Amino acid sequence: MQPPFKIYNTLTRKKEVFKPINPPLVGMYVCGPTVYNYVHLGNVRTFTGFDILYRYLLHLGYKVRYVRNITDVGHLVDDADDGEDKIGKKAKLDNLEPMEVVQKYTNDFHDVMNILNNKAPSIEPSATGHMIEQIKMIEDLLEKGFAYETNGSVYFDVRKYSESHEYGKLSGRNIDELLSGQRELDGQDEKRENIDFALWKKATKGHIMRWPSPWSDGFPGWHLECSVMGQKYLGKTFDIHGGGMDLKFPHHECEVAQGTACNDVEPVNYWMHANMLTVNGQKMSKSLNNSILPNELFSGNNPLLDQAYSPMTLRFAFMQAHYRSTMDISNEALKAASKGYRKMINGLRLVKGLSYSEDSAIEKDAKLNKQILSIIDSVYRGMNDDLNTAVAIAGLFNLLKKINGIHLGQIKIPALEKEVFDKMVNTYISFVEDVLGFIEEKPQNLESAIEIVLQDYKEAKEAKDYDKVDLIRGQLKVMGISVKDMKDRIEWAYDEQ
């Protein structure tokens, strides 16, 4: 018997049994990247973490609509009134159209997601593609009295909202402290309160990214897009909203406020936050100059790394830690992950080659059967306990001991009950491949492998061992490789049939 699937809900600060609104449908929204630069390993960790959630929900049989946005406008460099848009700034810097910037880094993001075998979301909406919906939501908020206009910009009225609702409940802030604190910043005169946040900003002269609206030529505030797109594709209240821990405040707090103010319902049932990736104990972040890019990791081309590490090594390293714990990246951790990953994949290759057999001469081993079932249980217990992939992996390694035992003949397959055997095989394969999302990284040096075979071919030919010669040639042909005996050497080419 396994416990039900529980997830930690930031809103209640508790692990809660996951109950979707309309089972078997599940709606999940994850804040995607702002595409003004290459994603770094910390960004990637979060998305990989939520990939596991997506995969596990699918594994449990849910029909999941996974929405992960691309932020391509509205994310300001800082919070001052004349704050520059991140995309716009980069566009100026690189002398590109903003949409070229967006496309470039969106492509990079997709490449990285693919190479890490993260599943694509069901919908990947962009902020600029939902301008009309955003303007509509601002109008609704104005109409309901939760927003006000100043000089062509529109702000969310936090004080007003907090009179009837609890602003700060997600991130654990105290509204009075927020209101009383830090009034001294300059350039905030358009806002009634410092903690009010922009729904629409009037574009300043040099601002390239602008759209017409009832208030001004301008652009939407960052927090708005997620509310709008979440609501559009998942409903006014949906099941799960995820993102990095650093988005909890103010971004997600603002989302809660906007959604609640607009629709008078709780926008999200379960808020989930992935913790930060650290380097030497400090958060990986561009401003600290300690970020590592995926391509740098895969090539080893970064001063913090003393070798290259493969995509699956990174994935394995992520999976060995819980998503809500900070995780420190280091050469030692990555090297250990690399070996662990290979061990796991070697197991996968073995287990795929196993098949059940009966033998009346061999007695069933009741203790062993029970033990295997209990290990399988531990894998599910781990995942059901707020996606504890580290526990699940530990279980898989325990299972692997049995699988290796079978492989070496120390455990006789007929000693297992058929259903135990099947369950063991299915659990191992489905968790490694489907739930944790590992793929086999095959050696790239196919050509040198062919050269080795051809050397054998050459020797057989010199020894006039034509049976062997024909055998090798035939086997290579099956692989799509044709051997060509030249006058003075042997070559190979892709078989053209």
Place this chain on the structure above:
RNA sequence: GGUCGCGUGGCCGAGCGGCUAGGCAGAGGUCUGCAAAACCUUUUACAGCGGUUCGAAUCCGCUCGCGACCUCCA
């Protein structure tokens, strides 16, 4: 300063009051032409000080150290 979180053996990292986490590294053994893998056994723990309890890494308090958010950040 406010809010929250963390401190586990050589390293990473689970653990949510009693029952072997796991991986990497180390030691011994089995296997083996050599090697690798695998399997078996095994050495190192819970920041410190108090308290609660029959029993605490696990709960409470204090101290020390570290981090995140509070301003853009996954």
